[in-house]
Amino acid sequence: xxxxALLCLLLGGCGSAAEQQLAALKSAxxxxxxxxxxxxxxxxxxxxxxxxxxxxxxARTQLASARRExxxxxxxxxxxxxDLGATPDRAHLDVTASALGALEQSRADH
Amino acid sequence: MRIxxxxxxxxxxxxxxxxxxxxxxxxxxxxxFGYALIWVVVISTIGIMVFGEMSGRVAAIAKQxxxxxxxxxxxLKLGLIVLIASFLANLITCAAEIGGVALVLRLMTGAPYRxxxxxxxxxxxxxxxxxxxxxxxxxxxxxxxxxxxxxxxxVAIHPPWAALAGGALPHVPAGLSHRDLLAFGYFAVALIxxxxxxxxxxxxxxxxxxxxxxPKDLGINRLTAIVGFALGSLLAISLLAISAQxxxxxxxxPDLVGTPALQAAVPFGTIGLLLALLGMFFAxxxxxxxxxxxxxxxxxQFFGWRWGRHQPPRNAPRFTLTWLAVFAAALVIVLTGVxxxxxxxxxxxxxxxxxxxxxxxxxxxxxxxxxMQAYANGALAKTLGWGFYALxxxxxxxxxxxxxxxxxxxx
Numbered sequence: 001x002x003x004x005a006l007l008c009l010l011l012g013g014c015g016s017a018a019e020q021q022l023a024a025l026k027s028a029x030x031x032x033x034x035x036x037x038x039x040x041x042x043x044x045x046x047x048x049x050x051x052x053x054x055x056x057x058x059a060r061t062q063l064a065s066a067r068r069e070x071x072x073x074x075x076x077x078x079x080x081x082x083d084l085g086a087t088p089d090r091a092h093l094d095v096t097a098s099a100l101g102a103l104e105q106s107r108a109d110h
Numbered sequence: 111m112r113i114x115x116x117x118x119x120x121x122x123x124x125x126x127x128x129x130x131x132x133x134x135x136x137x138x139x140x141x142x143f144g145y146a147l148i149w150v151v152v153i154s155t156i157g158i159m160v161f162g163e164m165s166g167r168v169a170a171i172a173k174q175x176x177x178x179x180x181x182x183x184x185x186l187k188l189g190l191i192v193l194i195a196s197f198l199a200n201l202i203t204c205a206a207e208i209g210g211v212a213l214v215l216r217l218m219t220g221a222p223y224r225x226x227x228x229x230x231x232x233x234x235x236x237x238x239x240x241x242x243x244x245x246x247x248x249x250x251x252x253x254x255x256x257x258x259x260x261x262x263x264x265v266a267i268h269p270p271w272a273a274l275a276g277g278a279l280p281h282v283p284a285g286l287s288h289r290d291l292l293a294f295g296y297f298a299v300a301l302i303x304x305x306x307x308x309x310x311x312x313x314x315x316x317x318x319x320x321x322x323x324x325p326k327d328l329g330i331n332r333l334t335a336i337v338g339f340a341l342g343s344l345l346a347i348s349l350l351a352i353s354a355q356x357x358x359x360x361x362x363x364p365d366l367v368g369t370p371a372l373q374a375a376v377p378f379g380t381i382g383l384l385l386a387l388l389g390m391f392f393a394x395x396x397x398x399x400x401x402x403x404x405x406x407x408x409x410x411q412f413f414g415w416r417w418g419r420h421q422p423p424r425n426a427p428r429f430t431l432t433w434l435a436v437f438a439a440a441l442v443i444v445l446t447g448v449x450x451x452x453x454x455x456x457x458x459x460x461x462x463x464x465x466x467x468x469x470x471x472x473x474x475x476x477x478x479x480x481x482m483q484a485y486a487n488g489a490l491a492k493t494l495g496w497g498f499y500a501l502x503x504x505x506x507x508x509x510x511x512x513x514x515x516x517x518x519x520x521x
Contacts, residue, residue: 023520030363037360037372046379050220051368051387058213058366101361108289 022107024069025077029100031066032084035059036093043090060086077103119334120341127342128257128349129397130210130367131203131304131454133390136346137364137373138519139297140353145277148347150298152278154305155343157498159335161469164476164487164495165311166331169318172481176315176472177411183471192467193412199460200309200405204436205443206457207398208234209450213367214391218384224445231441234399238433243320243419246403250396256389257345259374259382264348266377269355277351289521296512296519299505300455303462305346306502309404311468316407320420325485349373367450402440406433455518462509465502473499 035056042052063081070078080096080103088096139147168174181189212227219226237246286294323331352373357364364370371390374382403419406429410417415428423430443453473495477487487495515521 019521020517023517026363026520027365029361030365033360033362034364034366034369037357037362037369041372041375046375047372047383048380051217051371051383054217054220055366055368058368062365097361104361108287 018107021070021075022104024066025100025104025107028063028066028070028077028081029097029104031059031062032081032093032100033097035063035088036090036097039090039093116330116333119330120338123251123334123338124255124341124345127339128254128346128393129203129304129307130206130394130450131300131307131458132346133210133349133367133370133394134364134451134454135297135300135304135458136349137353137357137370139301140350141357141363142519143283143294143297144354144358145274145351146281146283146294147297147301148274148277148350149280150301151305151343151347151350153280153501154302155339155346156494157302157501158306158310159339160491160494160498161306161311161472162314162339163332163335164491165315165472166318166323166335167328167485168472168476168482169315170323170325170327170331171483171485172475173319174475174481175319175407175411176312176468177408179471179475180468181412183474184467188467189412192464193408195460196308196312196408196464196468197405199457199464200312200401200408201436201439202443202453202460203307203309203457204398204401204405205440205448206450206453207394207401208437208440209444209448209453210367210394211391211398212444213450214387214394217368217371218387218391227441227444230395230398231437234395234402235434235437238399238403238419239423243317246399246419247317247396250392250399254389254393254396256385257393259378259385259389260348260352260370261345263374263377263382263386264352267352267355269351274351289516292512293516293519293521295508296516299462299509299512300458300519302501302505303458303465303509305343306465307458307461308464308468309401309461311472312404312408313400316404316411316418320418322420328485365451398440402433402436405436455513459509459513462502462506466499466506469499469502 038047038052038055041047042049063084067078067081070081072078077100080099084092084096136151165176168179177193180192184192208227208230211230212223215221215226215230216223241249282291282294318327318331349370353364353370356373356376357369362369371383371386374386378385407417409415409432410426410429416426417429418426444450475481476495477492479486
């Protein structure tokens, strides 16, 4: 989806910069929420350690990609992602997912 | 024996119904719009039943696979354009499937993604080389039935059945913003494309010729297309419905191929997770092989080369070289590091653009009494066929603008 956003910009700017930032924020929110869901399932013994570890790896990679598109370093969403670090615990993931969700909602409403 | 054949055909169609694009788009559509897009899946499924049955019937009676028809009905120039476009769409789809399988293998073993992509491709090559056609189709299709764990998961999480059934009635949710309305349109088009992928008819009709179908097989053809695709669609709808209940409220719009497996892990634990991963592995693997063979069938049928898995590889050298080359090219695409989900998105948009030209010659020949005689399209098949053809044209025209306006559904 992020490459689609870039393609979209290259093909004539059909989305504004603000919309592209919103797309990156939505993606980041979803990835952190997915990561949190996997961490919850692991804590409950519902997934294998291999699955949880590989999903966390994928989430880190995708999140880094979404973070690069949030160009403004003072963007609260960017700061939330930066604060996560490489090995966040379950509670931190839950809190960050909620905070990103609230930011996404407020920006989508504008 | 005939009942066994029928049961196997239906089960194969069920197990082979879901591929990586359906996994991704069903989960994302359910997460974003709840049950509101189920009716699109239902309508698209009726569409693939209509065209699947038609392509099997044409193959059985006129002994013509789709790309033979295309060259004769569209002419060399337009036929060649369709061939190139569908070849590229299938190649991207094949790469998406190989990438999806590699990711699933990585989630099961922890081994590196690129190594798993190579292992998967070698496994597919060995399967196609060694197994007779019928058993390529059946082994992956039947083992894909592990995906039924998602249907069990849907029952286990007790969804609001009335609301779910309401999603099967055509409607657009009230109160959507302009942006959400565009995204709804994009997901509707993507689901139509994912369910009605053109490779499915290329493969189905070529398979019918490989299996030497004749008029006596028309009953099996009809039942396989109707019952098999309907049950397969139930599986796809389960993915969408669980996602609506489990992922939507959590703000998850699955961006990772492995996320749908959580749908079975939450109610059933690690057993559910492993069944889901196995199902995904076999279903996506089957699709990888089908897309690759569909390309080899298309190219050879178009140029009149000898083709088919019913003969040893050395007796159809161009056919053999083509499918080997398609697997190799798809693997190269995967090794560049493009994400499988990204490839799946490109594949559905590319495929919907090709669909109108794929189905036109099929519709024309299936209705031609000179070729089809008593087996030509009747009033119902004609009405449904042209009705769905109109739907496909609308979807094809809307696909690219919606993709661009919504940044591939991201907005």
